[in-house]
Amino acid sequence: MTILVTGATGNIGRQVVEHLNKRGADVRALARxxxxxxxPDGVSVVQGDFLDVDSLRNAMSGVSTLFLLNAVVPDEFTQALIALNVARSAGIERIVYLSVIHADVYVNVPHFAGKFSVERMIEQMDFKATILRPAYFIQNDLTIKDVITGYGVYPMPVGDKGLAMIDVRDIAEIAALELLRREQASxxxxxxxxxxxxxxxxxxxxIAAxxxxxxxxxxxxxxxDTQAFERNLKQFMPAWMAYDMRMMGERFLTxxxxxxxxxxxxxxxxxxxPLRQYRDFASETVASA
Known part of the structure; x- marks a missing residue:
């Protein structure tokens, strides 16, 4: 049987595909x-887009297990809901969905609220699923390494409550293991x-230390300063996303x-x-500069 990986060309999705392929799974990767x-050799690639229903129908034909990963985009919930409906029509029951930790707590943060709604749809549609809820990705801090090294400041609004940051390599490997566990179950x-x-x-x-x-x-x-954080983010991402990130930062603080x-x-x-530590990431980032 076949495992379909969506978001397959992204950082996490690509690693999920590679882990599954190494373990001998029949993998199909969805790519625009x-x-x-x-x-790698042996991976089947199929054209598809979450908003192109016919392409999803084709991609999901003959699939037994689905890895559902949606990017943070304005219509994220719509994309996920279309994918779930097409999956059900294709007879797919086994799903691993990449959500976010505290999706039911950060209720005013747009992409958290969207992912929590997807979780609810998975339950209501009675899918047999693993819902993975990752904390903040360690590798997100690659976007601010020049600020750290150039200005001597760690600018993320992490606060003093703390974040249980996780390495994306650990996320991908855990996702692959869960996909295999569900795929191989009788x-x-x-x-x-x-x-x-x-x-x-x-x-x-x-983190600064x-x-x-x-x-x-x-x-x-x-x-x-979350206001300054939003203002800086708007220099290289859409205003809606910068605001979304600001709302997330405010929940980090509280x-x-x-x-x-x-x-x-x-x-x-x-x-x-053992899980990878933030210090490992920082050392690797400096060594590769």
Whole structure:
């Protein structure tokens, strides 16, 4: 049987495809432009777009398990709902959906609210799914490395509650393992949710201290001003997205992004190894500069 990976050309989706391929799964990768897709031998590539229903019907034909990953876009919920309806029509029961941690708490943050609505639709449509709820991606900080190294400031509004940041490489491997677990089960498995977190819960000051150690010079935390954060983001992303990120930052400050009891131990057991630390990412980023 076949596992369809959506978002397959993105950072996480591509790694999911590679993990599945290495483990001998029959993988089909969804791409808007297959001519630009570069996947390992044995991976089938199919053209498709979430808003092109006929292309989704074709992509999902003969598929047994679906990895649903939607980008943060204005019509994210519509795209996901179309995909779920087409999946049901195609007879697909087994799904792994990439949501976000605290989707039911950060209710005023647009892309969190959208993902929580998708979670509700998965339940209402009685899919047999794993809902993965990742915390903040460590690799998001690649977008601010020049600010850190050039100005000596860590600018993300992390606050003092802390974020259980997770490496995208761990996210992808866990997603692949869950897809295989569902694909290989003799019967569709019941719905479950897994928080995807890193091994540490770090404050803004903690992260600045890590960069200080790695760079061997003082890096200060300066990220508490969410208005300035939004203003800076608008220089390189649409205004709606910058505002969405600001709303998320404000919830970082008031609520944090904290793991649940046993989350770290569960993920460590699932991977069979320790979770990657933020310090590893910072060291790798500096070494590759």
């Amino acid at each position: 432009d297959p001519s630009k897709a570069n996947f 019967e569709p498995l019941p719905l479950n949710r897994i928080n995807l977190v890193g091994p540490e819960t770090l404050t803004g000051t903690d 890590i960069w200080s150690d790695v760079l061997a010079r003082q890096i200060n935390y300066g990220g508490g 609520d944090g992004m904290l793991p649940g009891a046993g989350d770290v131990e569960r993920l460590t057991q699932l991977l069979g190894r």
